[in-house]
């Protein structure tokens with residue numbers, strides 16, 4: 305998509321003129337400071353201005369194979385540049401987040417990066433699960449990209465139930481090696497990003513056997529390919545899994561083992577160990593092996609936010625430029641953003657960006673605190689972190705996927721064009737609902753924690769994220785955010801209480817606890833989802849309340865958005881509010897009209913707010929969403945890139961169509 309110095313569309317000029325706050329102030333607020341905005345822009349420029357990171361032909365017209373080849377070329381350039389930043393001491397977490405994730409990464413590699421797993425899972429697993437000696441041996445090689453790794457856990461037969469993985473690693477004390485095997489078809493690793501043809505190493509999660517006993521799943525470092533020739537090493541069966549709904553540049557692969565031997569020290573032994581004679585030493589907690597998954601779930605909440613920012617910027621700008629239909633027959637065709645239904649489609653999504661952003665920041669901080677505690681051997685806060693990371697990952701990625709699709713629908717036919725960048729964004733975001741823990745499964749993990757918290761009230765009162773379960777009261781309805789938050793907490797608490805009761809009843813009627821759990825699981829998922837909503841609402845409110853360093857104009861907008869997010873959440877849960885709180889139908893009417901008032905209040909600032917997200921045209925990569933609003937020109941420009949338009953008559957006319965037409969004469 306060309307960068308433009310074009311004339312700005314008149315509607316967008318009007319929109320920008322009526323904005324009541326300074327969008328730049330919002331940008332600095334979201335980035336953290338003006339300095340951080342400058343750093344982000346510098347970073348974007350560093351990557352986007354590199355001619356090597358531009359494609360000669362649009363990626364969507366490449367074949368699967370060509371797409372991979374172009375992707376790996378760019379991925380290497382990206383990694384080289386990341387290393388440059390590392391060498392200059394400039395590689396902060398934001399760099400990795402943006403270049404590997406949706407913010408910047410998907411602008412350069414719209415089909416995903418085949419090397420992402422190296423930084424996102426391979427290095428974090430070495431850090432989280434390796435001993436100091438193992439880190440000394442491997443981190444430098446990985447950090448300096450002498451090797452490229454992936455994370456091979458999921459198998460053809462098992463993704464969710466990782467205790468059921470079938471790959472085996474049997475310890476042989478005579479050679480002090482593990483022997484890896486894939487005993488069945490379903491034990492083949494299936495999915496790991498970059499595994500197909502890119503990575504030469506993997507963290508392989510396998511069932512550990514030593515002294516004739518299985519000790520459950522453990523991580524092993526396995527060399528997959530020859531350093532020089534890149535041929536698969538002896539006993540390694542490897543390939544790519546084929547085309548997917550999206551992410552067709554990530555080179556997801558399959559992997560099988562036939563008596564592959566790795567040295568004893570290739571088992572990551574920070575948490576559990578195998579001694580040379582085969583003696584097994586248990587980890588202080590078997591869940592420490594799952595640490596990398598917690599890390600990725602945490603960063604995915606921030607990543608979902610980036611995708612939402614992109615999609616909603618595209619849809620709001622387009623809606624300001626697009627004119628269609630009539631509101632009054634006497635008036636010209638309005639901007640479609642003036643239809644209240646259009647505002648209802650989009651403005652709650654704008655508000656969600658803030659909700660996700662604040663919770664993602666909170667989660668990242670808590671993750672770092674708990675990780676430091678784990679380093680010091682303190683495991684107490686891990687279950688709460690796991691529970692909140694699971695439900696935020698599930699709720700935010702699910703909402704982001706629905707939100708991106710909503711943005712696409714709100715752009716009508718043009719939203720369906722690849723050049724809108726909404727279909728591609730959807731492909732990337734909907735995958736997040738599945739990978740790193742399928743969302744229903746993750747909500748059930750949270751539900752497990754909620755039920756335990758309900759049953760263990762004395763302890764729960766000390767746990768920040770769940771203490772409300774035992775403290776809520778059914779407050780009388782008021783038209784306020786505080787009421788909505790307390791009502792959603794009440795809804796969650798009652799859902800947890802009911803689910804606990806139904807499990808109990810089922811057990812008392814003779815059901816096995818596991819069956820009782822399964823039979824109650826629809827309620828459990830619903831309780832965990834409500835908990836996630838209550839958390840997002842509470843964090844939004846606490847954050848907005850604590851903001852003191854912005855102008856009153858911006859603060860007003862932030863409060864309006866917070867109110868809109870809260871009211872919209874409440875209305876999505878009308879049935880639950882009527883069922884579990886004392887609010888009445890007439891109170892719902894009050895909420896409905898409050899929502900409509902808020903849509904109206906936000907309307908003049910909608911373009912200003914998405915401008916404040918400050919997603920550059922290059923990062924947006926959308927014919928519909930560019931800053932200048934020259935939507936139709938861009939759609940034409942993109943259509944002209946279709947290889948079919950390189951000639952007026954395609955040879956197939958003579959080959960097929962003409963003979964067919966003739967045969968009908």
Ligand SMILES: CCCCCCCC/C=C\CCCCCCCCCCCCCCCC(=O)SCCNC(=O)CCNC(=O)[C@H](O)C(C)(C)COP(=O)(O)OP(=O)(O)OC[C@H]1O[C@@H](n2cnc3c(N)ncnc32)[C@H](O)[C@@H]1OP(=O)(O)O
Pocket residue numbers: 400401402404405406420423424427428455457458463464465466467497591594595597598603604607686687690738739740741742745749752753
């Ligand atoms: C100095 C810093 C340097 C940093 C360098 C790195 C820099 C790079 C950094 C950042 C980059 C940021 C980039 C951002 C951009 C992101 C882009 C992302 C692109 C990603 C591409 C795709 C990646 C996808 C990868 C994958 O999908 S990997 C595979 C993931 N698989 C799963 O998630 C499987 C899901 N299944 C499970 O997790 C579990 O099996 C289960 C279902 C949760 C468990 O089921 P079950 O109940 O059977 O488990 P048990 O094992 O019996 O557990 C029982 C108890 O344990 C608790 N539990 C479970 N899991 C955990 C956990 N993870 N932690 C803690 N506790 C856990 C459970 O609750 C039970 O507890 P109990 O007390 O009730 O008994």
Ligand SMILES: Cc1cc2nc3c(=O)[nH]c(=O)nc-3n(C[C@H](O)[C@H](O)[C@H](O)COP(=O)(O)OP(=O)(O)OC[C@H]3O[C@@H](n4cnc5c(N)ncnc54)[C@H](O)[C@@H]3O)c2cc1C
Pocket residue numbers: 421455456457458461462463464465494495496497551556735738739740741742744745748
């Ligand atoms: C784009 C992409 C990239 C990926 N990258 C990697 C990677 O790099 N490395 C890696 O190891 N893996 C990777 N994966 C695999 C991913 O982690 C798994 O697909 C995911 O964990 C879900 O597991 P599954 O596919 O086995 O789904 P399943 O578990 O088979 O899920 C199917 C259905 O069964 C339901 N279900 C399953 N178990 C339960 C339960 N206990 N209770 C209730 N319902 C249940 C689910 O809710 C779902 O509706 C990737 C996947 C995708 C899509």
